Amino acid sequence: MHPVPLVATTRGYPPDGELAGGYAVENIHYGSIAVVDVAGRLLWSAGDPDFMTFTRSALKPFQALPFVLDDGPARFGLTRAELALLCASHSGEEKHLVGVTSILDKIGLDESHLACGCAAPLYYDAVGLPVPAERRWRTVHHNCSGKHSGFLAWCRLHGAPTEGYVDPAHPLQRAIRSTLADCVQMTEDTLPTGIDGCSAPNYAMPLARLAHLYARLAQGSADARLGAALGDLFDAMTAHPDMVSGDARTDLAWMRAGGGDWVAKIGADAVQAIGIRSAGIGIAIKVADGAVRALHPATFAVLDQLGLLDDTRRKHLEQYRAPPIRNARGVVAGDVHAVFTLDKPGSEPDFGQLIKNGL
Numbered sequence: 001m002h003p004v005p006l007v008a009t010t011r012g013y014p015p016d017g018e019l020a021g022g023y024a025v026e027n028i029h030y031g032s033i034a035v036v037d038v039a040g041r042l043l044w045s046a047g048d049p050d051f052m053t054f055t056r057s058a059l060k061p062f063q064a065l066p067f068v069l070d071d072g073p074a075r076f077g078l079t080r081a082e083l084a085l086l087c088a089s090h091s092g093e094e095k096h097l098v099g100v101t102s103i104l105d106k107i108g109l110d111e112s113h114l115a116c117g118c119a120a121p122l123y124y125d126a127v128g129l130p131v132p133a134e135r136r137w138r139t140v141h142h143n144c145s146g147k148h149s150g151f152l153a154w155c156r157l158h159g160a161p162t163e164g165y166v167d168p169a170h171p172l173q174r175a176i177r178s179t180l181a182d183c184v185q186m187t188e189d190t191l192p193t194g195i196d197g198c199s200a201p202n203y204a205m206p207l208a209r210l211a212h213l214y215a216r217l218a219q220g221s222a223d224a225r226l227g228a229a230l231g232d233l234f235d236a237m238t239a240h241p242d243m244v245s246g247d248a249r250t251d252l253a254w255m256r257a258g259g260g261d262w263v264a265k266i267g268a269d270a271v272q273a274i275g276i277r278s279a280g281i282g283i284a285i286k287v288a289d290g291a292v293r294a295l296h297p298a299t300f301a302v303l304d305q306l307g308l309l310d311d312t313r314r315k316h317l318e319q320y321r322a323p324p325i326r327n328a329r330g331v332v333a334g335d336v337h338a339v340f341t342l343d344k345p346g347s348e349p350d351f352g353q354l355i356k357n358g359l
Contacts, residue, residue, distance in 0.1 A: 001048035003030040006287060007294035009325060010334040023334050029294035031270070031287040033302060033342065034208040038215045038223075038280050042208055044306070044342040050206040053286045054194055056267030058210060059202060060147050061087040061217060061233045062183060066175040067154040068229040076106045076153055083236035084243040085146030089266065091246025092121025092141040099243060100140050103149040107156045114139040115166050116148045116198040126248040144198035146243075151200070166200045168193065173201050183216075183226070184209040197268060207284045210273055215282030218263050218275025234277075237263050250296055250320065254303075257313045270295040276308065293336055296320040301338030 010023035032047030042049055064086040067073070073083050082103050090096035104110055119142045124131045139145060151172055155162045160171045167173065181188045184205055196202035216223050221231030237244050241255035244265065254264035254274060264274045270287035272295055283302055287294045300320040303309050309317065322337035 058267035086150035211284035214275035
């Protein structure tokens with residue numbers, strides 16, 4: 001199985017415009033989708049549900065899992081909002097900086113111990129503002145500084161060295177790898193390992209395994225093996241989605257639309273994972289070329305095809321359905337829209353529907 005067309009971009013004149021030519025497809029973004037239940041059974045898919053996918057930041061709740069399993073948040077007095085930051089790709093807003101600094105204070109360290117590097121806050125891109133050229137960024141501004149503060153908290157909890165905590169051989173990373181392998185029922189040596197943008201180890205797995213992780217995360221305390229820990233993570237993320245992402249960010253939009261029923265986490269290079277508690281499902285999406293502009297319409301389409309969007313949710317998320325492409329003058333030159341139809345296992349792709357959707 002291979003990735004299939006998920007999203008197309010168009011260019012042209014609107015059907016009611018002067019030339020009345022309509023939009024024509026200009027680009028096609030391929031990818032894969034997996035929807036599974038809490039037992040890991042594949043329910044719906046597009047493309048290759050076993051596409052080997054680096055999880056990137058979608059892994060963050062499960063990188064925090066060993067710390068939560070060891071009762072670390074309670075030992076250090078972390079608030080629920082601070083626990084959400086351990087799972088975050090935050091925007092570097094003031095509340096995020098205050099939260100990360102608070103975690104570091106509680107474990108007796110400061111931001112000089114963070115090994116995530118420096119990066120401009122995601123806030124500016126999210127709200128469409130230029131990044132201030134005169135600003136100097138600190139490690140706490142990096143979107144992964146919350147995750148890294150949790151890494152350091154695990155080290156302090158276990159008396160492990162803080163130096164080199166992102167090294168794959170460090171006890172922290174060995175604990176994360178072992179816990180993750182057990183969660184996805186893979187051996188550690190079959191989890192492809194890479195270096196993430198923040199220098200921490202990251203792991204690839206079949207897309208359906210990532211979906212299963214989020215199906216379990218969404219069940220929280222109802223999970224038979226990791227209930228208490230997953231419950232704490234789910235509750236923190238859904239209670240504080242603004243800490244997991246930030247203003248004008250998609251994870252904030254998905255979780256607010258879900259009203260406490262949906263847990264969502266994006267990953268770099270167009271990875272999205274969502275767990276739906278009431279439906280007992282997990283969703284994982286990967287756009288093959290890493291184009292984030294294709295990820296959000298694909299995510300909207302999945303939620304829509306699964307019947308999860310009532311009128312209120314549809315209105316709240318409409319901006320992601322088929323976002324317009326605008327030129328430098330702000331003129332609409334086309335759009336970005338989904339072209340796939342989810343299939344049940346064993347069914348053949350509906351090529352007629354693909355043509356109807358614009359391909």
